[in-house]
Amino acid sequence: MTRNLVLRFRSPDRPGIIATVAPLLTAHGCDIRAAEVYGDPDTGHFFSRMELTSPIGPDRLAALIAPAAADLSLDCDLKDLARKQKVLIAVSKFGHCLVDLIHKTEIGQLPIEIVGVVSNHETMRKLVEWHGLPYHHLPMADGKAAQEARFLSIIEESGAELTVLARYMQILSDEFSTSLEGRCINIHHSFLPSFKGAKPYHQAHARGVKIIGATAHFVTADLDEGPIIEQDVRRVSHSVTADEMVAIGREIEASVLSRAVRWHAEHRIFANASKTVVL
Structure with a gap:
């Protein structure tokens, strides 16, 4: 054969x-x-x-x-290549990246098997379960250490080879990040290294930028400093409001993240010091 x-x-x-x-x-x-x-x-x-x-x-x-x-x-x-990579997705309240990943998987555009979705909110449960996927609600009320311990156990139990933070709006502990180094991808709603942290589009709007973008990168213990896998940008003008930037940014985030996940599933990404090589 x-x-x-x-x-x-x-x-x-x-x-x-x-x-x-x-x-x-x-x-x-x-x-x-x-x-x-x-x-x-x-x-x-x-x-x-x-x-x-x-x-x-x-x-x-x-x-x-x-x-x-x-x-x-x-x-x-x-x-x-016939074997699909097992992927666990983490999300908070914003579902655009999650929906894009599920849709592209279902139509065969992503060579992955989604083994579940983890969230610190219940917001996406109905959508995820409608697609027949396991939904794991991990609220932060029990404390960060307990929540992350359960998160790690779900990764192990599901056999996930890649964890994708699809707008999972939590700062991960150093221990959690280190344990997943090289097998966890985050989408940052900014064209890193500019405008880190919360509300980057509002920061960009306040600075009058003419280009906005998004960055998919590997997660490391250094917040938003992991090796960059993929980025994309869109031109904007002075007339674009901060809320309009957010809407444009969501489209960019979804496409950038799905490309990074596909490249990982196709075994194209190599770590190279603080950077990546994508072949």
């Missing part, structure tokens, strides 16, 4: 990496259908993502290429 796989790796940059890997894959019956590479002159790292058709499953193929990977110091993994 032919499988559609993704081979990703990073390594110290040096000549001959692809010249070694490509013939090895061909020798084991694989066909490279797409490939992207990037060598970062700042960090000295080389990144590659290859889409393959393979007669061999990912575990077996990984074992076959392991000696060459060791010789080249490749940090690599193989993923089966």
Whole structure:
């Protein structure tokens, strides 16, 4: 049975990496259908993502290429594209990003399986359960530590490989953020690094900006400082009110977040020091 796989790796940059890997894959019956590479002159790292058709499953193929990977110091993994990534979504009272993610999943535009929705409010319960998804209400009344402990247990119990903060308007503890580093994406309703914190569109309006935007980034213990995955912007004029900026921003937020989630599910994102490489 032919499988559609993704081979990703990073390594110290040096000549001959692809010249070694490509013939090895061909020798084991694989066909490279797409490939992207990037060598970062700042960090000295080389990144590659290859889409393959393979007669061999990912575990077996990984074992076959392991000696060459060791010789080249490749940090690599193989993923089966037929397997959808399990995603848990967190939301507060604003549902535009949540609705967009659910809709795009249902029409097959996002290769993910939504395993549930977590919220500190009941606002989105009816919508989520109408779509047949589990809804976990985690109020803050019991205290932040207890709430986050339950949140983490839901992540573990659901098997979620990615947690998405789809306008989840809570500041996460350092311990919680660190435990999810590299597997939690946030949408920030601002074109970071400008206008952090609460009401960024109102901050932008007060400064008379001509471009507003949104940023999807990995969550780290440093608030709104995690590696940026995707951003987008929209031009505005002096006549646009703060409330109109909020409405425009919601459209940008939804599209930026869904792209970041899709890229993660397609195994395109590499952490690269304080930045990301998206192939």
